[in-house]
Amino acid sequence: MIDHYPGRQGGSPLILPRLEPVTWRKWQRGAPLTQTQHARWTVDGFLVHQELFTAAELACFQEEAARLAEDARVLADESAITERGSGALRSLFRPQAHSALVRRLMQDPRILDIVEYLLDSPVYVHQSRINYKPAFRGREFWWHSDFETWHHEDGLPGMRTISVSISLTDNTPYNGPLLLIPGSHRWYVSCPTPTPPDHFRASLREQTVGTPDEGSLRRLAERGVEAVTGPAGLVTFFDCNTMHGSPGNITPWPRSNLFFVYNSVHNTPEAPFGGQPPRPAFVAERRDFTPLGRAGTTTPA
């Protein structure tokens, strides 16, 4: 298979144009988002919804995330990733394996309708996790395009994938919010450093491979950087190739979110393009590409 997005092979970084559409379906009446939202998606590569879920639903999600973080069986699993230094829980991958509520939320029509419309395709979940950015000691995530990693480490051939983040805590400017570079999704920035063997374990704690160079970032960020801030319950949709990162958190307030990655069933993984064996199933789905169906309501009756 031809690799349209080369990288991880040494040399100098390249900025290449994106080959796939950003918005796979034109806006029309009856779409699950407004015409303005649809246009913003195309231009910016992300979209923030303030009120997709009710306060009662949000409270359920919060309780469930807290419950999982204290479940000894969950914590003992390899899908539970702790912070360097403090040992606090940083990410729990595949939370749906431990939670019917998360399984339902993943299939909520309010999310799926938008994702499937923008990708014009049925989808399955490529990756899912709960991110816990602890108070005081939450470390930064440096700038990266998720697609770059999913292409080179998981084998996703092209850009037909959308991430959805549901904030479980207030996102202030100071507790390590998501920062996005608007418009960056239109460009692929190659990262020359080759992938070391068994790289993924360290990368889940701190990413050092698959991070773009400062010169490319400066060019992408000429229009500025935007932060996702607001009360808990924000739902952020962002394109797989939108450059993003988040600062560390030294405040007494944690920052947590649920994170689902929806991939088109027409974009299922090949052998990883970076040359190493694929990452394990809890990080990247490679077997079950069954299109997601719609779940009922996510609140208990």
Added chain:
Amino acid sequence: MIDHYPGRQGGSPLILPRLEPVTWRKWQRGAPLTQTQHARWTVDGFLVHQELFTAAELACFQEEAARLAEDARVLADESAITERGSGALRSLFRPQAHSALVRRLMQDPRILDIVEYLLDSPVYVHQSRINYKPAFRGREFWWHSDFETWHHEDGLPGMRTISVSISLTDNTPYNGPLLLIPGSHRWYVSCPTPTPPDHFRASLREQTVGTPDEGSLRRLAERGVEAVTGPAGLVTFFDCNTMHGSPGNITPWPRSNLFFVYNSVHNTPEAPFGGQPPRPAFVAERRDFTPLGRAGTTTPA
């Protein structure tokens, strides 16, 4: 000499009340700050001035800081502290040793009038530096009270010291702004970890001793945390014991400031209370306590 602010001797952290006044002189007509500013100083422990200097003056400060950061002789000096990892310039101590402009600015009446009024005392400079928080790679400063360090590592007996920070770049919420805990200056939080020998070199890069515990911080921060943001030229006055920190900077925009510490001539250093030998003169003045006189204008004629 009795140590009224014990610490660095193991055991559990203590929160003790501050013994010295915050504001040494009552407000009266003719004071160099308004009655509201005076009251805010007492309650919050900091004060931000938006327009103390003109745009032309600010441009001079910025040019001077840039010039110093590229002067090979300056960079070769032990007072030039680089970032762990990247080697970029993080702090230049005692910049007045290399710059007549900085010497004049340090003695500017617009700063000195306020500082001397609040401390009701002539002052000298205990420490001064330019902080360069580089774009992309500027590391965080964790929460700390400067007084805790100046007491245990430099021997300042009590709290009669004011820091002044002049921002040389825009301070956005995302390029690692100064975060302050309002009201925290009224409490002394002891830090039990003993000072290791020759600790100061590592501490100028990343502070690990002299940092308060999370429980104490949570109590101090019940009223919240405030950030200093705004265009370049902000002048922040803060009490020596106001708890502060700043997040890392992953944005493409650096954050720099000039930083002067004014100590009352009635509060000159004793032997360090932490039991180690004093830090070198470029970090903490211990010889020349001549009260500062007033400089003329800081802009070239």
